[in-house]
Amino acid sequence: MPPDDLRRVLQTAIAYRIFEEASPDVSVRHNAVSALFALVPNIRDAMGLLVEDNPNGARRFVESVRRFPGSGEPGHSALMVAERAERGLDHAVADPSKGFFDLIADDPPRLQRFRNTMGMSTRAPGYAxxxxxxxxxxxxxxxxxxxxxxxxxxxxxxxxxxxxxxxxxxxxxxxxxxxxxxxxxxxxxxxxxxxxxxxxxxxxxxxxxxxxxxxxxxxxxxxxxxxxxxxxxxxxxxxxxxxxxxxxxxxxxxxxxxxxxxxxxxxxxxxxxxxxxxxxxxxxxxxxxxxxxxxxxxxxxxxxxxxxxxxxxxxxxxxxxxxxxxxxxx
Missing domain, CATH: 3.40.50.150 (Vaccinia Virus protein VP39)
Structure with missing residues (x-):
């Protein structure tokens, strides 16, 4: 990444209390928040879920409720609509009972990421x-x-x-x-x-x-x-x-x-x-x-x-x- 682009990304993160500046426009260092991402693997897994899976589904939310109005089928969720679109699959022939859990069951790294995230969430404040x-x-x-x-x-x-x-x-x-x-x-x-x-x-x-x-x-x-x-x-x-x-x-x-x-x-x-x-x-x-x-x-x-x-x-x-x-x- 070009240095100026990296600086802008990092300074935006600093504005949200992730990292802190060691020297203005020159260097950064970890703070308590950013260190978690470096040191705790499950935090990285949780962020992967939040920035990859969830936004993909959110972008297809309106499409999903228009395409499948009133449906309670897991395969009709916005995330599954997004997954099928990415893979070029036909919604009409997809099994509506097969949802996200079935999807990740055949993807070991993704399944492990989800399990790690759920394991971490049950130890988070409020969920003990x-x-x-x-x-x-x-x-x-x-x-x-x-x-x-x-x-x-x-x-x-x-x-x-x-x-x-x-x-x-x-x-x-x-x-x-x-x-x-x-x-x-x-x-x-x-x-x-x-x-x-x-x-x-x-x-x-x-x-x-x-x-x-x-x-x-x-x-x-x-x-x-x-x-x-x-x-x-x-x-x-x-x-x-x-x-x-x-x-x-x-x-x-x-x-x-x-x-x-x-x-x-x-x-x-x-x-x-x-x-x-x-x-x-x-x-x-x-x-x-x-x-x-x-x-x-x-x-x-x-x-x-x-x-x-x-x-x-x-x-x-x-x-x-x-x-x-x-x-x-x-």
């Missing part, structure tokens, strides 16, 4: 698992009376985490709540094939393959967990996930959903509204997914199965995600 652990009313030791372990305040004896990836949520729950006797982390076969059970949880944690879009639930438990799952999917797919779950639930089972609950727009909290609604559109652009308000959650649960009922919603102080407690009735 500790918010969920503190919000569930289970008690440190639990009360596993077989007749009562589904009551609010009781610790479930058995839990199932759906879409649990490497089992981090289950592991943290088991270490915090000894009253949880057994946990099963479910995910796609290729994910659980490489998952490892920590030595200290060898008798309490297991992994099992499961496709929440196509398989009825076959694992009996007292509590079922979803963390950052539903916002990737439109209502039609969220209902499919919930109906597959309902097929294996007994009356009184509880479902805990750890996701955003969009607040009503505020006349004075503009920054918060911009972040939450921006995240909602980001899910639309990338996956044809969505963030949901309380009314949205109530609607999709009721449409999936009338036996689902929201018992409570807790919004921990400082957390991005709420903790939604759902009871499955008779």
């Amino acid at each position: 698992v500790s918010y969920f652990l503190d919000a569930v009313p289970w008690g440190a030791s639990g009360d596993n009376d077989n007749n009562n372990n589904n009551n609010t305040g009781r610790c479930p004896a058995r839990i199932v985490d759906i879409g649990g990836a490497g089992g981090d949520l289950c592991a943290q729950i088991l270490r915090r709540y000894p009253g949880v006797r057994a946990a099963t982390s479910l995910d796609l076969p290729e994910v659980v094939a490489t998952a490892e059970v920590p030595a200290d949880l060898a008798r309490r944690l297991r992994f099992a393959p499961y496709n929440f879009l196509s398989e009825p639930m076959a694992h009996d438990a007292d509590a079922y967990l979803f963390r950052h799952i539903f916002h990737d999917w439109s209502d039609q797919y969220a209902m499919r996930i919930l109906r597959n779950l309902a097929a294996g639930l007994r009356a009184g089972a509880r479902v805990w959903i750890n996701e955003v609950v969009l607040p009503d727009l505020s006349p004075d909290k503009h920054v918060g509204d911009q972040r939450s609604r921006g995240a909602d559109l980001l899910m639309k652009v990338g996956f044809n997914g969505k963030e949901r308000s309380r009314r949205g959650w109530e609607a999709v649960l009721a449409a999936a199965d009338a036996r689902f009922r929201i018992e409570s919603i807790v919004q921990p102080e400082g957390a991005t995600d709420a903790v939604i407690e759902v009871v499955f009735g008779a």
Whole structure:
């Protein structure tokens, strides 16, 4: 890059608090922000996702909603419209059920970049698992009376985490709540094939393959967990996930959903509204997914199965995600 062009780019970055000038117009040095990009690989992966995938989809957003009005298919997202356009593929013959996750499954570097980004995001301020652990009313030791372990305040004896990836949520729950006797982390076969059970949880944690879009639930438990799952999917797919779950639930089972609950727009909290609604559109652009308000959650649960009922919603102080407690009735 020509030196003058490089200077202009760097000085613009400095204006946004990335790098700092060591000598005006001559040299720059790292500051705390720019050093992150040099030293933390996952930060670079996250930026790759933000500056490559997301803008591509955003540029095709209007086209996607005109071409596929009202569609909830992942293959009709703006990002998939952009991907097909770049590859010269025909929208008319593309499988609408195949979305971004299917795309990157065949692209190992891109898949790893996405996984690294998601792993980093769950450790970002506001997204820590500790918010969920503190919000569930289970008690440190639990009360596993077989007749009562589904009551609010009781610790479930058995839990199932759906879409649990490497089992981090289950592991943290088991270490915090000894009253949880057994946990099963479910995910796609290729994910659980490489998952490892920590030595200290060898008798309490297991992994099992499961496709929440196509398989009825076959694992009996007292509590079922979803963390950052539903916002990737439109209502039609969220209902499919919930109906597959309902097929294996007994009356009184509880479902805990750890996701955003969009607040009503505020006349004075503009920054918060911009972040939450921006995240909602980001899910639309990338996956044809969505963030949901309380009314949205109530609607999709009721449409999936009338036996689902929201018992409570807790919004921990400082957390991005709420903790939604759902009871499955008779």
